[in-house]
Amino acid sequence: MSAWSLLRALRLRTLARTLTAVRGPQRLQRLSLALVGLVVFGGVLAITTATFGALREVPDGPAIAEAAIAGSLTVAVFVELFFGLTTAVYTLYLSHDLPLLATMPIRERTVFAYKYWETLAANATLYGVLWAPFLLGYGFATRAGAAYYPLLALTSVLVLMIPTGLSILLIMPVMQLVPAGRAKEIIAVLWTLIGIGVWATFQMLTRPGRESMLNGQYRAVLDAPIFRVPPGRWGADALMGASVGEWGRMLGGLLPLGALALAMFGIALAIVPWAYTAGWVRAGESGRRVRGAGWTGLLFGRLPADLRAVVTKDLTAFPRDLRQLAGMAAVAAVGIVITVVNGPPEETPGGPALSYLVPYLTVGGIGGLGASQAANLAIGGEGRAYWLLAAAPIRTWRLLLAKWIVAFFLGICAVTLALLVISLRGFSVTGLLVGLGAGALTTALIATYAIGISASFPRFDWDNPRYAVSTLGGLILGVCIFWMASAGGAAAGLVYLLVASVPLGAALLAGILAWLLAAAIPAALLLALGHRRLSRMDWDL
């Protein structure tokens, strides 16, 4: 058996075991993911089949379909380039098998070709769920000939080969800037940046007034460069040519697409093995001195020593961990965009109406997001270093209190930021006080929920910091926040009923107390459960 066949068999066997040799919650998680993938695939297929079918009846339909396919393939190349960069970090820099393979009597080019296809296969999942049904839908809707489907598979592979080769090449200089140990942090930052970008764009596009600009002007949209540039243009020509039997057009698209894909593959295989074996590729050096965090001493220096130790540790580490920072940056971005999009609060003649208070009340949600972001990582986020806390003479409830202080502090920072943004657009003392009150209460409650859940359902997987809480824990946090919001609605109803018979102040106080009582009960239960779990757990880390 050749080295190539051996590697392929090894990869397939590993993949099969990854899918089948899991038990318990992990198995459920994989099955859920597979189900979600199937639903998305089916949904995209049904929608695109119907849409492309309908377009056939429209005069400009074929042009729109052509632009959609070309544009989608170009977008696919960019999306896969982004995913490819993160995948290449895992398949090359954080790979478990590359050092082993490098010591075996296998040609370097074979090893890196294997790594190239491994990267491509990992990237192909997203393409398979979103783009494949989209293009299949076109084939079904237009009753494409039999040649369309094998050509669809070939075009897909060629399209994926371009960003895969590029990402493997581009990640080399990027990784020289950071130590290998921080590669995952870079990935988190990339994900956050793209997430913020997509979310902010969505917010902006859905603002009133923007939609009208797009209405009825699709001809102008079709002239946009994204629908006209290669490689999407080539892919569209190849597929549309195959669907209607225009072989010249098909070849006119397929040949340059294939040439570009093979060129990217060839260049990657010519440069990457050489760069690795020559030692040119290495992660950036660590060992840089870092700035101290004296501000934590100023703010929390008067806490009892054990609380101060944990709070200072967490807040000192926080700005140095790009993964945690990226999570909080996402919260800040959400806060800023929400407050900007909602516009400045408007005064009403009869005093502060509910609509006037909405932006300030939203601040509470932003603070809660910040607190839950920090609290989710409180226990599981320590990863295997949790043994240090487990071995230390600190009471469990004091540890939970220290973690709560950190989460509350970060949540209040998010609240303050959101209030500052609102104030820049329209200052109001009443609004600020309401915002601060709502923010502090909501942040405190959500921090308590999240700390309780983090302690009750921790996952010590520092490789995936977003999963520092088990799936069940995440689900329970969602239920708790829903409960808190529902209790808020019920409390508002209570105030509405009471205001007819008692003064407004008394009605408001009754509503707030009722809300706090209802929301605090699950918080207390979760904390008690977390305390019990941490106290009893065996630390075999």
Add this chain to the structure above:
Amino acid sequence: MAGGRLARNGMQMIQARDLVKAYGAREAVRGMSFDVASGALYGFLGPNGAGKTTTIKMLAGLLKPTSGTVHIAGVDVAQHPLEAKRRIGLVPDEPVLFEKLTAIEYLAFIADVYGVPREVARPRAAELLEMFELSGVAKELIGGYSHGMRQKCALAGALLHEPDVLFLDEPTVGLDPASARLIKDLLRSIVARGGTVFMATHILEIAQALCTEIGIVQQGRIIASGTIAELREQASAGADQSLEDIFLRLTGSTEERSVAEYLR
């Protein structure tokens, strides 16, 4: 602060009685009982998977025994875990530390958690960093340290509060010869000052050179214990035979023979 260079001559600093740790049907530790006196350097030897690390974790309060008791300096670890933990320093086999802290910040954290006053902790931390040759990197993140540097940092943290009992799991693995020598000298001086050290190791030469008492563990049980002379007697070994010979004889290891046959 607990203890602190306590020379409690004659006192049993570690008392383990009928320790059992079961994971489902599998028993990793099967009824271990032993005492370690104050001022002893106790070597805990055994083949891979014998239960050494599990035992250390139970002694240090990280794992709850399925049954049995542990007392550290007379304090029941299960009944009064905080009191016991204050008297303990632990360096695990893989020193996973807080990666986003510097060595100085890590030691400040340890000082606060163990209640060492700042005016005492600062000079002591500086002294330990100097001793372990970490002063030059003390303001760099631990995440960028090599395995040996982390090991030394973990050891500095374990010594900062001057524990009564120091637990070490394979302390010299991954260290360069100079650092390994430093640790050996350090352990000798801790014991000379009345401290107690409990060390699990695979390196029998180190155990022979350092340990005042040795326990040999196999399949979750202590199969022999005592001074090297006592072990020699238990193994019916000659006066010229090393600890390695005694160990192989007591554990009935066939590895030596297998390797010889393979090389032939």
